[in-house]
Amino acid sequence: MSKLQHDVMLRIARVLDIVLVTLPFAACWAFYYEQEVQISLTWMGNAVILLLYAVLFVMFGKVYDAFQVSIQRISELCYSQVLAAMAADGLIYIVICLMSAKVCNLLPGIAAIAGQCLAAVIWSYGAHKWYYAVFPPQPTAVVYGRRKEIEQLIQEYDLELKYNVRMTLNIGECLKDLSVLDSMKTVFLSGVNSHDRNVILKYCILHDIDVFVIPRVGDIIMSGAHQMHMFHLPMLRVGRYMANPEYLFIKRMLDIVLSLLALVVTSPIFLVTSIAVKSDGGPAFYKQVRLTKDGKTFEILKFRSMRVDAEKDGVARLSTGDKDDRITPVGHIIRKLRIDELPQLINILKGDLSICGPRPERPEIAAQYCEEMPEFALRLQAKAGLTGYAQVYGKYNTTPYDKLQMDLMYIAHPSVIEDLKIMLATIKVLFLPESTEGIDEGQTTAMKGGTE
Template identity: 65%
Template sequence: MTRFRHDLILRMIKLLDAVLVTIPFAMCWYLYYAKRVASPYYANGDYLVVALFFVLFIIFGRVYDAFLMSMQRISEIIYEQFLAAAVSDFIMYVVIWLLSKHLPNILPGVAALVGQVIMASIWAYNAHHAYFKTFPPQATAVIYDTRRGMERLIGKYGLDAKYKVVSTAMAGECIENLSMLDGINTVFLSGIHSHDRNIILKYCVENNITVFVVPRIGDTIMSGAHHMHMFHLPMLRVGRYNPQPEYLLVKRLLDIVISAIALVILSPIFLVTAIAIKATDHGPVFYKQIRLTKDGKEFGILKFRSMRVDAEKDGVARLSSGENDDRITPVGKIIRACRVDELPQLINILKGDLSIVGPRPERPEIAAQYCEEMPEFSLRLQAKAGLTGYAQVYGKYNTTPYDKLTMDLMYIAHPSIVEDFKIMFATVKILFMPESTEGVSEGQTTAMSGENS
């Protein structure tokens, strides 16, 4: 099957999903809300409202990766479809509220959401099974240098049904005999130096082989290069993080507006949490800790205290070892699981210490430890730290510091308000997903100090 036909079939299947999920909303609109808006809509107006939901669901479906039937487990697809539908329904509820000029009954909308989850579940189950019946596993090769174990990660994440690893080799072996890639559909390049990687990349592109590259720090920095012409030559201009003033202004305005609104809406949660912490051990409600932000500037980050008062009585900074850390209080376990302990950082955002989206603010002592092994770690400090960020959303608890650094630099390389919104909405997804507490697998490790960027 040609790649064009493969992509066309996938697009049609995803389009069918959007249509199926839109049906419950359309029924809800036509049978209830359309008759109760201030100026009833007819014909084209009704179509426009339904079309708006359809477009919103596709947008948020992409944000939450809800259409990746071949890359996710069925349960993950259903969860992501639920999030996409729920956010779209909420926006449409606000639209209907504005059209009605009074707060509309939410129950028909809830009923529509239930119907959407049912439709999404039916689609996810059938699309997932149909995909693997229609498309056989792709013959896959893993080429590595400093990072090994990619083939084990493929199996661990359930992707061996899509990528059948038939060959693994060191980069040097592959370069000496590039014909070993003949008949291969997909190649994973893991931790390979740029010279060797480029030779393999050119061969794969020439022979229509799909390539997945685990990037290095240098690759990530180069990805943000500005394309230009100089001396009648193509040129890439690379420099320190320096976004447009308009971007920084809009970003700061969004930080102020969103954090202020969130503080008002979440004030009852603040009150309940404060009472619970105080009642448990009579200690302070908040915990202030020195963190680093743009250009290494220090500030005091605010969090709800989730550990014992004497958690660091020896003065040594330590990362939490996870949910089994015996320093965490009973209330602390609950507020950490719900991410409520992070909410006071909204005050830091309002003050300007933090942004909503940016690299995670690290403690100076721990940052110094990372910099000893990985000097590039300081590159994260080009941008203001954030409450959430690319690495927090797409990484996991056991993602290595090197890989989290790469994710942060990917964000820094492409400053965009659209990307900030995508990360904000994607943060909702991880709020209800427990962080992995597994040890770092061999496939996830990397030589942090010896790896040339």
């Protein structure tokens, strides 16, 4: 089956999904909310409302990867679908309330959500089974330089049904005879230097072979290059991070407005958590020196989740997650619910932090990373953030080198749209236990495998 047929069939499956999820809302609208609004709508007006819902669902679905049938587990598809539907429901409910000039009854909307959850489960299960029944696993090769773990990751993420790894070979073996790739449909390049990678890339494109490349730091920096012409030649201009003033202004305004709003909404949680944390006799808040743009230090504010003497020897240590015996009983709860991070809203309001940006590391930990990986300091080109690309798309125990690459991807392409996507995607990871896993003790030194 051709790639065009593959893509067309996937799009048909996604359209079916949009229809299935929109139907419960359509019923809810037709039988209840349409009578609540103060505007008399024609059939075209009703169609616009339904179209608006469908567009919102698609928008949130893309943010939450709700349509990635070929690479997501059924459980992940269901979770993403439900999140996208609920986010769309929330926004459309606000629109309905504005049109009705009152707060409308939520019960019909809750009934619609229940129907959408059922539709999401049916579609996710059916689409997943259909896809792998129709599209057999692709013959796949893994070509590695310094990183060899791709085959293991394919198994870990249950992607054997998508990629049938028939050979794993190092870059030297591959370059000796590129024809070994001729029977492949997909090639993964992992830890391969740019010269050798480009040789394989050109060969694969010539022979219609899909290529997935794990980038190096230099690749990511180049991805943010400004395209231009000079001397009648194509030119790429690369420089230190410097977002345009309009973006920085909008970003700061969003930080102020959203942090103020969040502080007001969460003020009861602040009060209850402060009392609970102080129950062991220690302070409610905890200050810690962190790094932000250009290496500037500031004191981050968090609810205390560890014992007061957690670092009595003065040595900075990363948390090992729930197994860390320094965490208090209350600390386990507020960490699991992410409540310990709420006081950072004050840091955002003050301007020490942004909502989106690279994770603010401790100077001692950053120094350890930089000893093994000097390019780790490149993260400090932008202001640190409460959430960010690495926090959303990585795990807590993702290697420092991979986190660096994710942060540099964010830095290379600054935009308000990307910030909004990260904010929305943060909601998804809040309830995933893997995002709060601890870091292995040996991981702080396991950084050199990906460096250049």
